[in-house]
Structures are given as C-alpha cells and as structure tokens.
Amino acid sequence: MSIxxxxxxxxxxxxxxxxxxxxxxxxxxxxxxxxxxLVPLISxxxxxxxxxxxxxxxxxxxxxxxxxxxxxxxxxxxxxxxLTRRTDEEGDR
Amino acid sequence: MTGAQVVQLVxxxxxxxxxxxxxxxxxRWRRAGDPDHLDxxxxxxxxxxxxxxxxxxxxxxxxxxxxxxxxxLLFSSGALGFYAVPYTIIAFxxxxxxLLRLWSVSRVHGYVTPADFVRGRYDSPVLALAIAxxxxxxxxxxxxxxxxxxxxxxxxxxxxxxxxxxxxxLFVAFVVLAAYTYQSGLRAPALIAVVKDVxxxxxxxxxxxxxxxxxxxxxxxxxxxxAKLAKPSPTTGQPAGSTLLSANNQLQYATLALxxxxxxxxxxxxxxxxxxxxSRATIRRNMTALPAYxxxxxxxxxxxxxxxxxxTQPIVNGSTGKADSNTIVPALFAGQFPSWFAGVAFxxxxxxxxxxxxxxxxxxxNLWTRNIYKEFLRRDATPxxxxxxxxxxxxxxxxxxxxxxxxxxxxxxxxxxLIGGVIILQTLPAVAIALYTRWFHRWALLAGxxxxxxxxxxxxxxxxxxxxxxxxxxxxxxxxxxxxxLFGWHPFGGSMVQIYVGAVALIANLVVAVVVTLAxxxxxxxxxxxxxxxxxxxxxxxxxxTTPDVVSSV
Numbered sequence: 001m002s003i004x005x006x007x008x009x010x011x012x013x014x015x016x017x018x019x020x021x022x023x024x025x026x027x028x029x030x031x032x033x034x035x036x037x038l039v040p041l042i043s044x045x046x047x048x049x050x051x052x053x054x055x056x057x058x059x060x061x062x063x064x065x066x067x068x069x070x071x072x073x074x075x076x077x078x079x080x081x082x083l084t085r086r087t088d089e090e091g092d093r
Numbered sequence: 094m095t096g097a098q099v100v101q102l103v104x105x106x107x108x109x110x111x112x113x114x115x116x117x118x119x120x121r122w123r124r125a126g127d128p129d130h131l132d133x134x135x136x137x138x139x140x141x142x143x144x145x146x147x148x149x150x151x152x153x154x155x156x157x158x159x160x161x162x163x164x165x166l167l168f169s170s171g172a173l174g175f176y177a178v179p180y181t182i183i184a185f186x187x188x189x190x191x192l193l194r195l196w197s198v199s200r201v202h203g204y205v206t207p208a209d210f211v212r213g214r215y216d217s218p219v220l221a222l223a224i225a226x227x228x229x230x231x232x233x234x235x236x237x238x239x240x241x242x243x244x245x246x247x248x249x250x251x252x253x254x255x256x257x258x259x260x261x262x263l264f265v266a267f268v269v270l271a272a273y274t275y276q277s278g279l280r281a282p283a284l285i286a287v288v289k290d291v292x293x294x295x296x297x298x299x300x301x302x303x304x305x306x307x308x309x310x311x312x313x314x315x316x317x318x319x320a321k322l323a324k325p326s327p328t329t330g331q332p333a334g335s336t337l338l339s340a341n342n343q344l345q346y347a348t349l350a351l352x353x354x355x356x357x358x359x360x361x362x363x364x365x366x367x368x369x370x371x372s373r374a375t376i377r378r379n380m381t382a383l384p385a386y387x388x389x390x391x392x393x394x395x396x397x398x399x400x401x402x403x404x405t406q407p408i409v410n411g412s413t414g415k416a417d418s419n420t421i422v423p424a425l426f427a428g429q430f431p432s433w434f435a436g437v438a439f440x441x442x443x444x445x446x447x448x449x450x451x452x453x454x455x456x457x458x459n460l461w462t463r464n465i466y467k468e469f470l471r472r473d474a475t476p477x478x479x480x481x482x483x484x485x486x487x488x489x490x491x492x493x494x495x496x497x498x499x500x501x502x503x504x505x506x507x508x509x510x511l512i513g514g515v516i517i518l519q520t521l522p523a524v525a526i527a528l529y530t531r532w533f534h535r536w537a538l539l540a541g542x543x544x545x546x547x548x549x550x551x552x553x554x555x556x557x558x559x560x561x562x563x564x565x566x567x568x569x570x571x572x573x574x575x576x577x578x579l580f581g582w583h584p585f586g587g588s589m590v591q592i593y594v595g596a597v598a599l600i601a602n603l604v605v606a607v608v609v610t611l612a613x614x615x616x617x618x619x620x621x622x623x624x625x626x627x628x629x630x631x632x633x634x635x636x637x638x639t640t641p642d643v644v645s646s647v
Contacts, residue, residue: 043179058312
C-alpha cells in the first residue's frame, strides 16, 4: 500500500488547498475549481431556453442553445481536469 | 426483396463479417496476463488507455438503441425526446469525481463490479447481492433492446419474415456475437467500437449535411415537424406533441435528464468500461472528451423531424403485425440515400448494437460470477474458475436476451428498459454516495433500496398511455404530480405537472435510508467493518503484490 501515498501538494493551487486540512490520508478533498463541473446543469433550467426565437440556421433556440452548452460543458470539464491535474496526477504522462 | 435491398444487404453482410473476424482476432490483442483470469477476460487486463476507453465507453453508452429510439421519440412526441442531449451534457461532469474514487478503490482492492465495492465498504454480502441482482435485472432488457435496434435494421433491409423464423437473421448475428465474446472477452467490443464509431460519424455527418439541403433546410424541417405534431391524434383528440416543451412537461424533461445522467454510471456495463481503463488520467481525459458524442446525438435526434419532413413511414413488423416506430431512422435512410450508402448506415447501426450487447453481457456475467457464484455457491473458486464461470454466464445472458425478443412484443422490452432505468437509480445511495460517506447504515440502504424499487414499480404500473391503443400499464415514465399518492394523501392536489418516476422513487429511497439509519443507530445495530481506507480513494497506482507494471505499460 506504500505506493498509494498522497501526491505532493500543488503550490499553485493554494487557494483551494488552503481549505484542505491535508492529513496523511484525507478521505475527501475539496477544491473550489471542481464547482465548475456544475455549470452544464444550466441545460436543465428549461424556462431559460424553451422558445423558438431567435433561430440559428432555421433551428429554434431550444435546440441550438442546448447544443451550444455541449462545448461549454467540455470547456468546464477540461478546465477542472487541467487545473487539478498536478495534485491528482499519477505521473504517467 | 427489391434490387436496392439486395445492395444494402450485401454491404451490410460484408461489413458485419469483417467486424466478426476482428472480434475473434481481438483475443490476441495486447494480451499480457493469464487469459483465463477474470481480470483479463472481463476487464481487458485493466490496461486500456485513453483512446480505447473513449471508444469503449462511447460504444457502451451511445448504442444502436439510442440511434433508433431517440429520433423515433422526436418523431412521435417532439421536444421531450431531446432530453437525451442535456442528459449526456451533464452526465460526464457530474460523475467525473465519483468515478475517480471508484476507479482508485477498485484498483487497490481488486474490485471487478460495483457490488464488489459495496461488499467491501459495508461488509455485507447481502447488500452486495441486492446491488448485483439489481444490476443484472436492469441490464437484461437493455441487451434485449440492442437486439430490437439490430432487428429494426434487418427488417428494413427486407429480412422481415413473420412468426418465429422471422427472427432467424437475428439468431445468426447473435451466435456470431456470443462466440467472439466468449473467445475474446472485453477486448472484442473494445476493438470493434473503433470501427463502429468511424462508421457512425461518417453516416451522421453525411445525413446532417445532405438531408436538410435536400428537404429545404432546418427551418422547413422543424416547421413540418411542428405541423404534424400539432395535429390532434385520432385516438386521444390531443396533439401528439410540439417542437417546444409545454408547461406540464418541463419538470419531466429536467428530472428525466438528471435521473438518466445519475443512472448512467450505476449501470454495471459503464462501470466495466471505467474499471478497464489504465489510470485516473485516462478517466479524466475521457470524461472531458465523451460529451463530443452529445453533439452527434443532438444531430441524430433531429433526424426524427427530418423523417417527418421526408414523409417517412415506419415499417410494419412482420412478426407482430404492428407499425414499429423504431424503424423510422432505417426507413429514412433507405428512402433518401443511395442503396450502397444505406447499407453502410445499416451496418453502422447493427455494429452499434453488437458493441454494447457484448459489454453488457460481460458486465452481467462479472456480477453473477463475483457476487453470486463466488460469494454464495463456491467460496473457494480460483480466478480460473471465475473466468470460466463468467464466460458461460455471458452466453446464458445473451440467450436470455434473444428469447426475450422472440417471446415478447418489442414494445414490452421498451417498457422494461424504462423500469430498468428507475430501478438502477435505486442503487445510487449504496454505490455512489458510499464513495463519499459511510454515514448510512447498511440495513438502512437495503430498506431504502427496497422501498424505492417497490414504489417505483407501483407508480410505473399505474401510468396509462391512451395514445398507444389504450395501454393501461407501464405507459411511460412521466408521473403527473397530482397523481402522487402517499397513503391516500395527495400532496400536489390536481397538478398536471409531470415528473420522472425515477426521481420520485429515489427521493423515497433516500428518506427511508436516513430514517432507518437514525433508528438503527439509536439501537446500536452493528455496522460491519469498512475494508477500505481514506487513501484508497485517491490511489493512483496498484499495490505491487496484485498486478505489477499495469500503469507503466500503457
């Protein structure tokens, strides 16, 4: 089990790491950046986009808005992945 | 059969045969460990890198059924069918962090199934058994649905025989699938998934560029959809739907998308895909990249409206004698594309059925072997026994799924899939929440699971669907809040606002789990030993003693 020791703390993530008491084996690690993962939930708030106008290339707003949230969701997940990678990472690349 | 159908059939058979050959050869691909070990057969040696995992999970989650059923849903009821898009947008960000924890703890302790984890966390074979059985029961109709998707294609090509032998082409396809899954395990679908994705992408991109230009653009297509959906149905007198949501189905749309997203990675086959990946980095990269499929899915969903604009009619199923709305996309392709390209499209859908069917049968077999066979029937089973048992179980599962399609109306398998989604969601507290906290008592989780399951089933049983020929039971997953009945009390009066049944059942599940936990704790009921430790959930590498060199080899 010696290999499963926690990775060294990331000095660049101080704001998030400050809230972390960082014991030897933390059961739960909170990082503020992770909240970005909740942004795509905007696609559940139907009153925001349940309209026909404005259309894009003939598609009602309802359809193209939700399709536009796809790249937004990818960007948020990518940001979390890149910002928390060093504290989490296994050094395989 | 027409001349065009002969061309379609030849292209379909050629591509299908090529894929079958790949499936058999996959057993030699990247093999390192003992081929008779369950980790090798059932998880591909736990060494799939980012690309293979992407294709594997993509093949797992975006299935033939998705390709035929989601457009069919827009075709028949409009905007509500588009729920699949927010569902796949939110699913991956939401599950990223829990899945990392599950991967790490499974790696440290050698868990193969979600039920293995529950067993270790709560020290309770009975709770693990409940989770395993839920997983198997929820997966079986899912496999059957893949067959329904495959059969929709075969019937469009013209292999639309009647009676029992009308299913013969399906038997042939499934014998081939069963043989190479038995031989190659998870490696077969992983390799085939690459081919499937390339084909699907080509077909969808061509369809999305070519068809709208042929039919007057998206504006005209959506207007045609709205015009048809707004017409009152002859059976109910109500419009079939609309290209926008109504005041009553917005909550249903959001809760269905959220519930489906939460259920996605509770399905054993998704967990199999995740656990077969080689590192936490693989999972992180995949959860970032997988929503790229959502774009594909959105475009594909809109083909439902394209089919309306092209005046496509669903094909009448030769075995049941009823029009099968699942044939709407194949029929659209057959009507609009040159026959050779329609053949390619059909092969894409057909192969899209084989990939998830193989992974699902492997996942169900893993559950049977680890949590029922080894736990209750043969405690001293060696890894070799486990692998043999799992291979046999995967055959049994597939035969069961074929019998299912032959024995019951395809519509009934759709109902069971609906039930499957609601019941798999009831494992959320014991599997997903348990990744973060052990606050719940193990018997309270069992009680919540039972209440959620039973109540969910009762509600589903009571939902009629007048649009489908006066169907009395299992008519859908939308519950009008006014019908919600708590021992005779109607908390929402006569409200017509609809909500997803799975969400209601999950809330009941959680409430019961909390109350029973508090009660059991007051009585100091024994809580068992937690075999996992805090650090296990962040582990990046495997203990040397179990599997050396797994991380470094990729």
